[in-house]
Amino acid sequence: MKSFFRLEEYKVLLYRVLLVYFFYFIARVLFYFYNSDIVEVDSVLEFFKIAYHGLAFDTTAILYINGLFILLSILPFFVNTRAVYQNFLFWFYFITNLIFYALNFVDFIYYKYNFSRLTLAAWDIIKHEESKVGMLFRFLLTYWHVFLLYVLVSALWIYLYKSVKVKHNLREDSHLKYILKSVIGVLLIATLSVGGIRGDFKKSTRPINLVDANRHVKKVKQADLVLNSPFTFLRTIRVKSFKKQEFNISKEVIKENFNPIKHYSSNNPSKPNIVLIITESMGREYCGAFNKNAGIKDYVSYTPFLDSLAQYSMIYTNAYSNGYKSIHGMSSIISGIPSFKDAFTSSPYAQQQIESMVSCLNSKGYDTSFFHGAPNGSMGFLGYSNILGFDHYYGKTEYGNDADFDGSWGIWDEPFLQFMNTTISKKQQPFFSTVFTVTSHEPYVIPKEYEGKFPKGNVQMHQCVGYTDYAFKKFFEAAKKEPWFSNTIFIITSDHCNQVSYKEHFYDNIMNRNAIPILIYKPNSDIIGENNDIAQHIDIYPTVMDMIGYDKPFRSWGRSLLTKEKDIEPYLINYNSNIYYFMKDNYICLFDGTKAIGFYDVKDVTLSHNLIGNRNQKMNNLELQCKGFIQDYFDRILDKNLTTIK
Numbered sequence: 001m002k003s004f005f006r007l008e009e010y011k012v013l014l015y016r017v018l019l020v021y022f023f024y025f026i027a028r029v030l031f032y033f034y035n036s037d038i039v040e041v042d043s044v045l046e047f048f049k050i051a052y053h054g055l056a057f058d059t060t061a062i063l064y065i066n067g068l069f070i071l072l073s074i075l076p077f078f079v080n081t082r083a084v085y086q087n088f089l090f091w092f093y094f095i096t097n098l099i100f101y102a103l104n105f106v107d108f109i110y111y112k113y114n115f116s117r118l119t120l121a122a123w124d125i126i127k128h129e130e131s132k133v134g135m136l137f138r139f140l141l142t143y144w145h146v147f148l149l150y151v152l153v154s155a156l157w158i159y160l161y162k163s164v165k166v167k168h169n170l171r172e173d174s175h176l177k178y179i180l181k182s183v184i185g186v187l188l189i190a191t192l193s194v195g196g197i198r199g200d201f202k203k204s205t206r207p208i209n210l211v212d213a214n215r216h217v218k219k220v221k222q223a224d225l226v227l228n229s230p231f232t233f234l235r236t237i238r239v240k241s242f243k244k245q246e247f248n249i250s251k252e253v254i255k256e257n258f259n260p261i262k263h264y265s266s267n268n269p270s271k272p273n274i275v276l277i278i279t280e281s282m283g284r285e286y287c288g289a290f291n292k293n294a295g296i297k298d299y300v301s302y303t304p305f306l307d308s309l310a311q312y313s314m315i316y317t318n319a320y321s322n323g324y325k326s327i328h329g330m331s332s333i334i335s336g337i338p339s340f341k342d343a344f345t346s347s348p349y350a351q352q353q354i355e356s357m358v359s360c361l362n363s364k365g366y367d368t369s370f371f372h373g374a375p376n377g378s379m380g381f382l383g384y385s386n387i388l389g390f391d392h393y394y395g396k397t398e399y400g401n402d403a404d405f406d407g408s409w410g411i412w413d414e415p416f417l418q419f420m421n422t423t424i425s426k427k428q429q430p431f432f433s434t435v436f437t438v439t440s441h442e443p444y445v446i447p448k449e450y451e452g453k454f455p456k457g458n459v460q461m462h463q464c465v466g467y468t469d470y471a472f473k474k475f476f477e478a479a480k481k482e483p484w485f486s487n488t489i490f491i492i493t494s495d496h497c498n499q500v501s502y503k504e505h506f507y508d509n510i511m512n513r514n515a516i517p518i519l520i521y522k523p524n525s526d527i528i529g530e531n532n533d534i535a536q537h538i539d540i541y542p543t544v545m546d547m548i549g550y551d552k553p554f555r556s557w558g559r560s561l562l563t564k565e566k567d568i569e570p571y572l573i574n575y576n577s578n579i580y581y582f583m584k585d586n587y588i589c590l591f592d593g594t595k596a597i598g599f600y601d602v603k604d605v606t607l608s609h610n611l612i613g614n615r616n617q618k619m620n621n622l623e624l625q626c627k628g629f630i631q632d633y634f635d636r637i638l639d640k641n642l643t644t645i646k
Contacts (some may be wrong), residue, residue: 003308012430013073020066020097023157024053024058024228027104030149032225034108037500037508038115039225047225053216054226056208065100069093074189090161098154103151103229109143113442113498114576115324115513117210117224117232121342131375138408142443210235210578214597220590220607221510223577235542239339239491242349244638245593257625258557259568260632261644263511266564267549271364271430272522273488274544275346275479276357278329278436279468279500283497284515285507286465290317296502302457305473306492306519307611312528313521316561319513321496322574326436328381329495333539334434335388336514336556338640340575345384349390355555355643357541358388361432364550367391368498369419369427371435373399373411381436410438412447414473421475424480439471440464440498448605459499489547490521493542509605511588514574520562527562534570534583535561553644555636559628573629582626587611589622591630596623 003080004184028051030413033038041047063070069092079085106468107118114122126132140147178388254260284290288301289310301307322338323329331345332338344350358368372378376395396410398403411419417435424433439446444460446467454466472492479485494516502510507515518535520527520543540560544562559567570596571584580591583602590598590607599611599619611619636642 006074006080009073009166012164013070015064016073016093016161017062017070019157019160020062021055021058021470022154023101024054024062025622026153027101027228028054028225030110031104031108034146035111039221040219041222041225050217050222050225053213054228057213057227057231058207061228061234063098064094064234064450065096065230069096070189081166083168086166093161094154094158096391098157099179099483100233101154102150102228105146107229108146109139111224111373115510117227118229119210119232119341120236121346127489138443144208160260162571180618181579182592214577214579214592220579220598221410229475236341240251242347242634242637245627245631246354247627247631249478249624249631252316252626254628254632257568257571258629258632260555261553262545262556262560262637263553264542264546264550264560264563264565267546269549269551271366272548273430273484274361274366274548275488275490276358276432276434276474276540277436277492278333278454279494280326280437280440281461281496281498282440282468282494282517283500283507284317284319284466284512284517285497285500285502286462287517289315290517293317294506299502300455300457302455302462305476306517307468309472309476309492309521311555311574312520313519314527314529314562315520316518316531316533316535318532319493319516319518320537320574321494322514322537324496324514324574324576326495327381329537330379330381330384333493333540335642336541336558337637338398338537338538338573338575340580345380347637349637350387351638353643354388355645356388356543356559357432358390358644360445360545360550360552360554361430362389362391364548365430367427367431369394369414369424369433371395371423373389373413373435373438374409374418378410382420398525406439406445406447408443408445409441413437413439413468414447414474416559417471417475420480421482425484429484429487429602431484436495437468437471441587443471443640458501461499462501486523489544491518491544492519492521493517493537493540500592506605510576510607511583511605513576517544531561534572536572537573555642555644557633568599571625573626580626580630582621582622582629584625585618587622589619589626591623591626593630596626 012448032041032047072092073080073089077085103118108120126135137204187344206252210232213223214220216226282483286301287303287306288299289307291299321329323330325343327345335354337344362368368390370381370390371394372381373396375383376397382393382395390514396405399411399416399419404411406412420433420435424431439466440461444464446454446463450467450610454463454470456463497513497515506512518540536558538556539561542556542558545554545563546563559570569584571582573580573582575581582589582591586602588600588602588607589596596612598607599615599622600607600609601611
């Protein structure tokens with residue numbers, strides 16, 4: 001039977017493409033089901049509005065993934081309707097689609113920790129791990145329900161695909177007529193596909209990107225519901241996020257607000273030991289000392305030791321991380337370099353001379369060491385520690401006893417911290433030692449001998465927090481017996497946050513996804529108290545330089561949290577869901593990389609009331625300062641100007 005313009009084939013092709021749209025909608029529903037506590041939607045109607053705006057992003061992803069399938073379906077090969085060719089198209093369709101479709105299911109879980117859709121930056125975490133296959137199997141076993149859903153949805157998709165088939169048509173036209181008729185369909189479909197990939201047909205419109213999702217929502221969190229994970233992953237392939245930003249902000253504005261080259265002189269030079277503890281996933285929410293005035297009903301702390309230590313320490317109850325991944329934490333805390341869209345440590349620009357706590361303390365004769373109980377090289381820490389110039393690296397290899405391996409990430413915190421204490425107690429003073437803990441993390445397990453010892457609380461993380469806090473207690477009990485203890489500055493913070501328990505309060509809101517503790521303890525000193533000013537990871541480095549009376553200029557965008565001198569005003573900068581967040585002067589500025597898209601009162605942590613319609617001079621200054629930071633940040637990184645030493 002003769003088919004006019006191959007109409008039957010085009011109908012089936014349309015059906016197959018519409019199936020992809022349908023299952024992307026199903027994935028969006030499931031994504032919301034798993035993350036409704038983070039992505040707030042007020043009504044079914046609002047959800048459908050969000051899904052409607054998501055169609056543009058779905059279209060781009062679908063056409064990227066199915067472009068070749070569509071082309072193979074419409075090109076006049078003269079065998080298009082034959083069973084063998086249709087079987088080939090079936091396998092090609094599902095192999096490509098199901099691989100990328102799986103990214104949505106990964107985000108059902110991963111989003112709770114990343115707070116943004118999956119991008120190519122996720123590879124920054126995976127590529128340094130030795131057992132990638134083991135990580136995959138652990139994910140499948142831990143979140144079996146997600147894997148089961150994926151299998152069931154995929155099976156339904158295959159069933160619906162097979163329900164509508166292309167009938168084999170005997171071609172009566174000549175080859176030339178068949179080709180000419182097909183060309184019309186090819187040109188029409190190709191034109192529509194180009195518009196679909198770009199987002200529309202306007203010449204002035206650039207192809208839609210991740211930030212465009214924010215145009216369609218009232219609440220910033222909802223942008224990730226507009227997006228889909230294949231889109232965010234594909235859109236970040238071969239995208240260079242490290243490039244100069246020409247905002248034409250004057251050096252005076254940058255110096256006044258960030259003073260990138262600092263020199264403190266109020267303290268006399270001294271050489272105390274420094275122990276920096278970066279705690280895996282220890283959000284501020286878990287620590288009672290940091291929540292005394294949070295107003296959380298029936299609050300429960302899971303860190304009794306840290307709470308007791310806080311009574312003899314200076315604590316910062318309004319502190320934030322500059323990133324949301326472990327690899328972000330190392331560079332921002334130790335070298336004062338935050339990460340935005342992509343991790344600085346994973347960029348080619350990390351291969352340069354970097355002024356940091358390590359280089360400054362090395363120049364003063366300190367022995368410097370980095371401890372991480374994971375397999376050596378995990379998270380890229382070994383490579384970056386070498387770039388910074390640490391004298392020693394101690395990982396799972398140096399620990400040398402796999403009996404204490406937790407089966408997932410590394411050596412349990414308690415024995416590894418004891419190993420650290422034993423190791424640094426043999427060193428000549430002064431020393432600077434950093435440890436990055438591992439246990440307080442998914443899959444949320446603790447050593448069997450401690451099961452039942454710590455409160456399980458409301459989320460899986462609570463028991464792990466209790467264990468790590470106990471590990472700190474045992475570490476300090478052992479360290480206190482050592483001669484170096486009394487002449488040591490201890491700094492405890494975390495790389496980022498984790499599971500949220502008090503969701504009716506502000507810890508699940510977008511600004512507090514990065515709320516972390518910062519504690520500074522020096523035995524027998526008057527550095528005791530509570531400070532509620534804005535603090536951030538990049539403030540730790542200049543604080544240490546100020547405390548030891550470092551007598552040279554050094555590069556840092558942060559500020560000393562303890563300075564007696566005039567310093568820059570407290571501020572915060574971080575990045576999430578493709579938006580810069582800049583907090584200062586009682587406002588929060590949201591900046592999309594080109595312009596400010598929102599201003600919020602600093603108390604409006606839910607970012608519900610955008611004040612951009614009533615801009616004032618303070619808001620204008622905030623946008624200017626945000627641009628200034630970004631400009632200087634990329635200038636210094638790309639120009640390899642991250643040090644004062646020439």
